Amino acid sequence: MSELLQEQSIAKRVTLIGAIWDCLLGIAKIIAGYFSQSQALIADGIHSLSDLVTDVFVYFASSNARQGPDENHPYGHLRFETVTTVFLGIVLIVVAFGIGYESISSHTQAEFTWYGLAALLATIIIKEVIFHYTKSAGEKIQSKLLIANAWHSRSDALSSVAVLIGLIGVYFGYAWADMVASIVVALLIGKMAVEMIWENLAELVDTAPDPKLIAQIKDTANSLKNVMAPHDVRARSMAGKIYLDMHIHVPSYASVSEGHYLGDLVAYTIQKAHPQVADVMVHIDTDDKVQTDSFQNTDNKKPPHLNLPARHQIMADLGFLLRQHTDYLDIEHTKLHYLSDGLDIELIGLLDKVPEGRQLHHLSQAIYLDMKSAPYGNKVTVLWQSPEMDKV
Template identity: 75%
Template sequence: MTKLKKEQDIAVRVTLVGAFWDGVLGLAKIAAGYFSQSQALIADGIHSLSDLVTDVFVYFASANSRKGPDENHPYGHLRFETLTTVFLGMVLIVVAVGIAYESITSTASLAQFTWYGAAALILTIVVKEAIFHYTKRAGEKIHSKMLVANAWHSRSDALSSIAVLIGLAGVYFGYGWADMIASIVVALLIGKMAVSMVWENLAELVDTAPDPKLIEQIKETANSLKHVMAPHDVRARSMAGKVYLDMHIHVPSHASVSEGHYLGDLVAYTVKKAHPQVEDVMVHIDTDEKIQTDSFIDKSGKPPHLQLPARHQIMADLGFLLRQHSAYVDIPNTRLHYLNNMLDLEIVALSDKAPDNADLKKLTAGILFDLENTRYINKASVFWLFPS
């Protein structure tokens, strides 16, 4: 089972548990509010049922957002979760405005304190707080902002139930207006949570960078590895609590392509292991000399090292310059090092292809002499390979 499938199963299971209790508690509070004539208790019941509605959206988003990448969605479907969270927040804002309007325009309060109303509220507080911790722990485990937001939605229900309970207690002691005040408090709690939810996820939709502290921690993780220097140009975006990262690292100037690839993979693996919220890391390899060359870009905008010839041109030049050594020089396996705006070459020669009894030192001197006046070559070295 893939990681995303496991996360999807967790999200669906948690959401179904929350939805069951939201339905039970919402209906219980609405019934108790109706018989108690408590506007605040009915409003709190509607709040719980709004949780049920959002649970339905969360369920479908959970079932689809953690599908793997496909042709039309190469980065996966996690944005569906973010979009769903924004939509849920907007629905809750409408609910909050409706509750506040109904409370303010009500001409009189006929609320009565009943023990079954109080019992429904106490049960809600206990159950919703338990659901909050259950859902939040699952959301943090799979790094799902949508589940964490739904968890806080559950806690807002518990907090609003506390407010309603206080309002009913006020009614019991003869303060009829307490019920209306409690309704407004419920609306404010829902509205505040909804606005925060919408704002945070809209920021994610426009690729706002994650917490700068996280980026610094990721840089420190990469920089702690040997032969990896100065992680820089780090760019990150969030998708439903997952972080997608691009970063540049400096490696030793004479590192081979395969060593650079190894170090890049090592950085990606180490960062993802140390920071589980990081879903993907794209590492760009720079040599340590790049620190010195970035500021010397000409008017055309082309960096100095890109003004040097590419490999195919160099191979053609070497084929001509070393034509008298072609029998024993392995030109295609020449290693190129673009350093300090110049080029260092490592020429590979095959000893078993050299003339019989030839002096390899003299042959080496001849190869280097033929390369001596090439303008872009800073230094050339010859390495003889001997049969094993």
């Protein structure tokens, strides 16, 4: 949670700094355009001021997107950032069309003035600095929204470049230079916006991340001992973060706690090696091939091992079948191993409860004989334990 709050703070600070400069530069260009009678410069100033609208969207989207999960949003709020990035892409397309249309339809001719030139140069330099500052922050916190807003800042710089080229062209007597430069810039902004929208729409429909990254993640999990053949890997992206579901094989006789340990180990190792992975959900499969294959069931057939009875039913049956042995059997702690070819049962015998004069071999044989009437039990084992040692 603290990491999300830190990312939220960075996003809000960067956006606020960009908004202040958008306001100052927009006012400066409008004033310079007014005194130089340059409609292109005034339009560019209005363009800078219009960036304030998107800055407001980015500011509030960053605040919402970096909040943690809640009851209505169990996966968090990062999709707010994705939707806002699509909106920014649409705004950039509108900006591109506006620049292109204005350059073709305008019948006014910009006038070259030194204070107009100074305003444009200041805009280009400052907006380029803001672009790199915002883009660097976006990459640091893996925020596509900040990166998109950085490119929006660069679009303002590019439009100022177009106006600057036009003014220089006018200075040297080439009146058409302003129109050509504006059209080229409009095409560049439009291309960038379409790519931005396409990438984030793909994220909204849960398109899988880069297959090379998924292969690297599988290799990371597969490098751990007692974790075999990671499979059924599913991943989705949310504002540059990856949420991962995967299955792993563990030894068939691993305990529940060992399986949980291995699952946590896989999740920790993946997130440490791949910081863009925000969450890993690990499903534990045994190393039994048939059982694993049965999980891949698109026709909703019941997996074979689910035809075996549940633990509560087996405990009730054992209590009846082994009623003559309850004095020295700890039936409650019986271990059940559900395998594709049947059920293996491990019974716990208590050495300190064995009646005097009774041999363990004879007691085990009696237990095995009573268990023969059970309708399940591929293999039955009795493990004799004492308070001083785990197993005998």
